[in-house]
Amino acid sequence: MNTATWLKASPKLAALFLAASLALSACSGDDVALKSHFDTGHQADAGDSDGSGGDSDGSGGDSDGSGGDSDGSGGDSDGSGGDLDGSGGDSDGSGGDLDGSGGDSDGSGGDSDGSGGDSDGSGGDSDGSGGDSDGSGGDSDGSGGDSDGSGGDECYESGSEIGQDCALQEGVCAGTQTTTCDGVDYAACTEVEYGSDYNSDPEEGRVCDGLDNNCDGIVDNACCGVGANDAEPTAETLGNASNRVAYQNIGPHSPTVIDAAAGAPAGATSLVVWLEEDESTLAAQHIDRDGKPVGDKYTREADTAAPITAVTTPQGYEIIWGDNAGPLGTIRRHVYVQPVSPTLSPVGASVQLFRSGLSSDKLNQITAAYQDGAVLVGIVDKVGGLVTKPKVAGIHYRVNDRPNSINILNLDVGEPRTNATVRAFALDNGLLLTWNLVPNSSGATTTRFAGNLYDSAGVATGSFTTSNADQLTGDFDIVQTGANEVLAVFPEKRFSNRVLVASTINLATNTIGTKVVLTDAINDSVAPALAGRDTDSDGYVDQTTIAWVSKSNTETNLVASSFDAQNPALIADMSTVASNQSNLDNAEVAITDTNAVTVWQTRTGTQQVKTAAVTLDGNALCLD
Structure with missing residues (x-):
């Protein structure tokens, strides 16, 4: 019985046979399609019926057909696309897409949108691994293509940092290295690498410590006056300066040097004041940290000036001096103050602070200190005619009301043939005026070192007195x-x-x-x-x-x-x-x-x- 006859004889069997045939036919079609994908999808067409990889020239998106690498290897030396079986990273060889299209609905396998052929930019794999389950970029050791793991960076060796010598290797910098890398090169060494003794100042921070601190091969560049140098x-x-300081016992602290005021010329650290050679000119000059002049010199004419001093204030400076005024035989000793700006421009007129009582008085010392708006001036006035005695006095005033706030302080009088030195200081709790009386010949016996502390209102808040029998001069600090x-x-x-x-x-x-x-x-x-x-x-x-x-x-x-x-x-x-x-x-x-x-x-x-x-x-x- 042939098949047709058998089917006619058994209609029920015929129906079963037809269903089986249809199922077998469907399986055979899928198998052929799957085989076609293995044979052609990874070789040329990546899921396109013409084997073009989605591009009309079959280049896979690159004009030379290399898939983006000059050797056509897909980034791996064996041309496997990063996978040992050459599957493109997917077990079904689909190029990462169920329809085997190479990841693009149009079968282009890769293109102008830069997505690697997939709208999500995953390179054809849902996990974005570039076709490798471990995300290694196609290299089994995850090195990115460089055997030392540096990705081309010279700062690493065998996956670890290595040191590079710092640029400076002399002195305290000897043997220093850096391991700091900016991603391409080593970073320049800083004080962190060179250490706490390093100083980049060409003059080594002006410290004489027996070390080459700036690492230029020279120890203590600027230091001299001691040792081998x-x-x-x-x-x-x-x-030039007046010889009155030497011959009439004015001083000994002349000239005077004080801190530069806020707003002084750039580079100025101090101000020096002195009496010039003609004895009638006051001078003031800013200096820098080397002692070199900065800015213009201030000068002011006086009748016959004697001692001079100055203080620094928030507004600038108070230049204070003694002056001999009046016709011969009636000369009186005066003390004046001239306010000046931080750049040494006069601010208003000068103010008389003190006038001695007798024409024979000789003003020969002056000192001053400033604190909290108040100035304390100390003076030594020689009194007594032919055999003079030193008289120590103080002047207290407020800078915001100079003419009306003057307070004269009569402090001490030494015996004849006694020298005196007076100094004023600003302390944290007031202004201190100190003086020293010592004999200048065998006829005198007084030796006294004393001082008074004043508040900003000029009220004495403390004092001391002691005897210095062995002191031969009055100078002190x-x-x-x-x-x-x-x-x-x-x-x-x-x-x-x-x-x-x-x-x-x-x-x-x-x-x-x-x-x-x-x-x-x-x-x-x-x-x-x-x-x-x-x-x-x-x-x-x-x-x-x-x-x-x-x-x-x-x-x-x-x-x-x-x-x-x-x-x-x-x-x-x-x-x-x-x-x-x-x-x-x-x-x-x-x-x-x-x-x-x-x-x-x-x-x-x-x-x-x-x-x-x-x-x-x-x-x-x-x-x-």
Whole structure:
């Protein structure tokens, strides 16, 4: 029986046969389609019936048919597209799409939208892995195509950071390296790599510590006046000065140096004031941290000026001086103040603060300090005719009402043949006026070191008095070292010479601490000048730069050093700032942000006001 006959004979069997045939036919069609995809989808057409990969030239989206790589490998050396079986990352070989189209509805396999042939930009895979289940970009080690894992970056080796030498390798920078990478190159070294001793200042921050701090191969570039480099600084000359300072015992702290006011010319750190050579001209000059002039010099004519000083205020400066006025035989000593701006322009007229009572009086010293709108001026007036006595007085006034706020303070009178020195200081709790009386011949016996503390209204709030029997000169200086405590430094006799000694003074209890010797007795030490620093930020001085005059049998030198103001002890080292300064008896020191500046007046030939920079430790600086 043939098939047709059998079907006619059994209609039910015929229906079953027909259903089976249809099912077999459907399976055979799918199998053929699947086989067609394996044979052609990954080789050329990526799901397109013409094998073009979605592009008419069969290039797979690239004109050379490389699939984006010059060797046509799809980014992997074996041309597998990143998968060992060459399936394009999908087990069914569909190119990542169920319809086998290569990821594009039009079968383009990749194109102008940059999506990799898929609207979601996943590269044909739902997880965006680029065709690899581990997201490795086609490389089994995840290195991005570079065996060291650096992605082409030179800052790594075997997946770890490696160091590169810093650019500077001298001095404190020797052996330094950086491991900081910016993604392509190593970052330049900074203070972090070079360490705490590094300083980029060409002059090494003006510190003499025996190290090459700026790593240029030279130790302590600017330091001199001590050790192997015994050169002296080249002093800066600000101008000629009056010999009245030397011959009539005016000083010893002349000229005066104070901090520059806010608004001073750029670069100015201090202001120096002095009496010029003709004795009738007052001078003021800003200087920088090297002691060099900054801006224009201020001058003012006076009748016959004597001592001069100045203070810094929020408005600028108060320049204060003594003047001899009146016809011969009726000359009176006056004290005047001239307010000037931070740039040394006069502000209003000068104001008379004081007038001496007798024509024979000789005003020979002046000092001043400012705090909270008040100025305290100290003067020494020689009184008594042929045999004079020093009279110590004070003047207190307010800068906002100079003519109407003047208060004269009569403080002390020494016996005949006695010298006096007076100094004013601003403390954290008021203005301190101190003075020293010492004999200048065998006929005098008075030795007294005293002081009064005043508030901003000019009311005395404290005082001290002590005897310094061994002191041969009245010059001294003071820094504040604590609440109601100051440290005074002054010369005192030891054998045939004078040494500098330090002693604390408690203004609340009127007590004097133990004297500590600062200099040895090999040379005669006089005219100390102090500039204190608060390095621990407690509001009081703990480190002090000091300059003084050191005299031997053959020469007189201006020297400098430093000491711990909280624990003073014998100064071991000093630096020569200026040598062979015959008859020198004065010095001043001002602190800047990086160093200190010494100021003095020469005493031989044409007298001059000079400056030189020193480190905060007192080492001389030889600067270009």
